[in-house]
Amino acid sequence: MKDLILDVDTGVDDALALLFAVRHPELRLRAVTCVAGNAGLGQVVANTLKVLDAAGAPDVPVSAGAERPLIEPARDAGHIHGADGLADLGLPVSARRPAGVxxxxxxxxxxxxxxxxxxxxxxxxxxxxxxxxxxxxxVAGNIERLVLMGGSASIGNATPVAEFNVWHDPEAAAIVMDAGVPVTMYGLDVFYHVSVDAPTCAELLGHDEPGSRLAGLLLRHQIALCGADPRVNGDGLLGDAGAVCAVADPGGLTTERLPVSVELAPGRSRGQTLVDRRVLPGEDAAHGLAGTANGVDVALAVDALRYRKLFLDTLLSGPPA
Structure with a gap:
């Protein structure tokens, strides 16, 4: 059994991740913390409590955190996740209450x-x-690993080179990646590969069990959103849930330990994760300009079918006993 904490900005794929984390038999979800991102902080907390209801979760403590990035204003992703951050599904308000800390x-x-x-x-x-x-x-001494859905060793989505979570608060990402704790970066290089097809989504929608049906609704939203994206081929992305699959089954992920730094300068490259994949030192090193970067286990390939099966098998197992 692996003890797990999730830090979320519950939109659509965070919700899929929460459903999986609650139901996987080898994961013990000890706490969930919330931050502004896909939606404002209050909405993220409300969404998280609703999803825990649908998952049939035990009384997991949930707490509100930062309302905005360290330096810049918050910028939500309502154009992706819906006005409420949760595909505007109109889920019932939860009777759960966040922790008072x-x-x-x-x-x-x-x-x-x-x-x-x-x-x-x-x-x-x-x-x-x-x-x-x-x-x-x-706390670093009692953290086995940080698994971060964020960053990219290739292209971005928030900008041509920056992924949303890192772009939203680059200073925070730089601090976390250089904190001396083992880090796995589950970034855009694998993010777009793990998905569920439309027929399977329809099967989930046909279930009476609340967690399975919610997954179907969320994946239907993903299919409608990403259907024209050639990286997805008409499927619904599991997104953040793939990072939690990687905790439950790390063998499905191919990683390489590489130096990673975060671009903090203003401009379109702000928030880029600079992943150094060079085999030999470059001119920057030869002239003393390279600086230093922490070694991060960067995900470069994923067994997408393996994680898709893991997600579906776990979700359909039903609420925890």
Whole structure:
């Protein structure tokens, strides 16, 4: 059993990740922290509680964190995730209530109180995690690994070179990647490969069980959104859920330990993850201009069918006993 904490900005694919994390038998979801990103903070918290209801989750503590990035204003992704961040599905309001402590406090207490090192999965802008690692560096000793859905070794989506979660708060991403904790970067190089086809989505929609039906609704939204994208071939992206699949089954992911830094300068390259894949040193190193970058396990390939099956088998297993 692996202890898990999710840091989310619950839009559509965060919701799929929450459904999977609650239902996988080898994952124990100990806490969920929320940050502004796909939607505003209050909406993210409300969405998270609704999804935990549909998943049949136990009483998992949920806490609100940063309302905006460290430096810049918040910029949501309503054009992707819907006005409410959750495909405008109109899910019923949850009777659950968030924990009465800030996200950084919940993260600190949960990590330090865990009997074994925990895996922290960041599926959102990394503001909460940066604040935690700066304010409470002692938590690093009880974090097994940070798995981050963010970044790219190739193209971006928020800009031509920057992925949304890193672009939303580049300073936070730079802090987290250089905190001395083992990091896996589940970025856009694998993100677009793990998906569910339309017939399977239709099967999920036919289920009476709330979690399965919610997954079908969310994937239907993804199909409508991404159907013309040649990287997806008319399927619905699992998105963030793939990063949690990689925690449950790391053998489906091919990674390479590479130096990664985050571009912080103003301009269109701001938020780019500079992944150094060179075999030999370049002129920057020869002239003392290379600087240093932390080694990150960068995901470069994924067994998409393996993770698709893992997701569906886990989701259809039903709520935890």
């Amino acid at each position: 800030p996200a950084v406090d919940l993260l600190r207490d949960t990590i330090l109180g865990a009997p074994e090192p925990v895996v922290v999965v960041g599926l959102a802008p990394l503001t909460n995690l940066a604040l935690l690692l700066r304010a409470c560096p002692e």
